[in-house]
Amino acid sequence: MSEMRRILRKSLLFGIGSVFLLSLTDDVPGAEVTEAAARKAMQQATNYFTSQVSTEGGYLWKYSQDLKDREGENRAPASRIWVQPPGTPSVGEAFLRAYQQTGEPYLLAAAKAAAMALVNGQLKSGGWNYYIDFADRKAYQYRVNGGGPKARNTTTLDDNTTQAALHFLILLDQELKFQDEPIHEATMYALNALLKAQYPNGGWPQRFDSPPDPEDYPVIKANYPDSWSREFPKKKYLDYYTFNDN
Template identity: 45%
Template sequence: MRSIYRAPAALLLCLCYLLAPLSAADNDPAAAEVLATMKKAATYYHDQVAVHGGYVYFYSPDLTQRFGEGTASSDQIWVQPPGTPTVGMAYIEAYHATTDEYYLNAATETAEALIYGQLESGGWTNCIDFNPKGERTAQYRNGKGKGKNNSSLDDDQTQSAIRFLVRLDQAYEFKNETIHGAAMTALDALLAAQFANGAFPQVWTGPVDQSLPIQQASFPKYDWRTEGRIKNYWDMYTLNDGLAGSVSAVLIEAHETYGDERYLTALKKLGDFLILAQLPSPQPAWAQQYNYEMNPIWARRFEPAAVAGRESQDAIETLLAIFEVTRDKKYLEPIPKAVNYLESSILPDGQLARYYEMQTNRPLYMNRSGKDYFLTYDDKDLPDHYGWKTSQKLEQLKNEYRKLVSSPKSVRGSRKVTADQVKPILASLDDQGRWISTFENERLVGDQRFRPGDQYISSETFAKNIEALSGYLKTSR
C-alpha cells in the first residue's frame, strides 16, 4: 500500500513548485528539474554501476575498471567511505526528500550487500568479497566467507556501515527484521569493543579486556624513537583518522534513534577518555595512538609516536559534539588550552603538521629510502601516499566553542542548500546520467593512480550531489 500513496507525493511536490507565485527567485531550479535529475542519476548508478548491490570508490567512464583501495574485482565492493554506505545514505536522503520508493528499494539493496559482508565479530572490514574463494573474503556472519574476523574502526569503515543501517532501520520504522538485526548486532559489538576508560581499538575480533587500568596520558620516559614499538598497535587505544568523531556520531545517532541509554553512556565514556588522553603541557593536545599505559606509541612504520594535529582537531570537535548532547561542561574544559597550543603550532603555510615531536614540538615528518622510512624535520620531497600536513580549522572550532558557551541551549545548525549550489550540479549531469570527474593531480582516497586528464566516475561525487539536491528540495519547500 505504501507505494500507491507515496509515489504521487513527489508529483504533488512538483506541482507545488510549478504553481507557486513568481518571486525574485523565479529563476531558481524548479522541483521538477531537480527530481528528474536525481532520478536519472540514481537510475544510472543503481542499474549500471552497482555490483551485488554495492559500490567502490571510482570507476572508469565505461565501467570496465573499478577502484577501491587499489583495483577491485567484479565481485568486490568497498565499505570504507566513499564506498557502499556513502551511496546508501544518499539514497536514504533522496527517499526522505521525495518519498519515492525507488530510492528506498535502492537503499535496501545496498544494505543487503553490506549485511552479506558483516563479520562474525559484528562489524566490517574495508572490503566485501562475494567470491568465496576471493583474495579479500573474510569471516562473514552468513557463513559464506573465510579468513580474518577483524572488525575495523579505521577510516570510518564500521561506523559508516552502522550509521547507514540505523537510518534505514528508522526509515522502515524498525519493521525490517534483517536490517534491524544487523544494526543491533553491530551496535552491541561496538559497545563490547569499548575499553573501561572509554577508548576504542582500531580493530576488534571480540569483546575487549575491561580490567585495564584507567589513567591519565603522559609522555613516555624511554627513547620513543628506538623503544616501545608494539606490533599489534591496532589492539590498543586509537584516535587515528577521525575515529573519535565517527564513533561519537554513531553513538549519538543510535541514542536519538532507539532511545537506549547504553549509547549515551558509551558517548560519555568516550568523552571521558578524550579528557584522559589529553597530553600534559606544553603540548596539551592528543596523539594518534596510545598504549595501555597511556603513552603515545608508533602505529605503522611511517606513523611515529607524536602529538597529532589532525587527530587533535577531531578530538576537539568530538568534545564539542558530546557537550552539545550532555551539556556537561567538563567536556569543554580541555578545549581552550588545546586550541591555544595548536594555534602556536601552525606552520608558515597556514596548515598543521600531522605530527609534532614530543617535548620539542618541532614538526615531524617521514622520508623514504627504498622500503625503509626515516624521521626528518624537512618537509621537502615527502612520500605522496600519506597526508603529512592537514588543513587547520581552529577559528571554526573557536566559534563553535563560543556559541555553545554563551548560549547554553544553542546547537550547531546545518547549512541551507542554495540555488547557486544546485545549478552546476544539474548542468553537469551528462546524457547517460553520469557526473564525470577529470583528474587534475588531486589526492584521492585509495592508492590507484590516475593521470592528469583522466576521466572517472566517483561515488563520493554521486552521493554529495544527490544529498545536495535532496537538501535543496527539503529546504526550498
C-alpha cells in the same frame, strides 16, 4: 511545506542530479533548471547506479566511463564493493536522504539494496572490513554464508569503516520503523559488538575480532613517560587505544 524545507528539498534534488543536468543544459546557456528536470535527472542517475554500477547493491569509490576500471582504495574486481567511505554507506545514505526529501519509492529501494549489501558483508565480530568481496565469501567469517573459524574476522574502525556502515544502517532502520528484520538485526548486532569491544577506560582499538579482557586493560591515569623512542617500534598497534579515524 515550509519555505526552508522546500529550499532544502530542491537543493538535494539538484545535487543528486547534477551530472545529468549538466548534459541537459550544456547546449542551452543560462537555461533554468526546474524541479521537474532535477527529479528526472535524479531518477536517471539512480537507475544507472543501481542497474549498471552497483554490485549486489553496493559500490566502490571510482569507475571509468566504460566501467572496466573500478577502484576503492585500490583497484577492485567486479565482485567487490567498498565499505570505507566514500563507498557503499556513503552512496546508500545519499539515496536515503533523497528519499526523505522527495518520498520517491525507487530511492528507498536503492538505499535498502545498499544496506543489504552491508548486511551480507557483516562479520561475525560485529563490524566490517574495508571491503566486501562476493566472490570470495569463504575467506571471511561473514554472518551470512561466510567462512569457517579459520577465516578472517577482523572488524576495522580505521578510516571510519565500521562507523560509516553502522551510521547508515541506524538511519535506515529508523526510517523503516525497525520493521525490516535483516537490517534491524544487523544494526543491533553491530551496536552490541561495539559496546563489547569498548575498553574499560571508554576507548576502542583500531581493529578487533573479539571483546577485550578487562584484566589486560586496567584504567590508569593518563601520563607521558620521561622518555620515548623517536623511531617506529615496529609493533602491532591494532589493539592500542586509537584516536585516528575513530
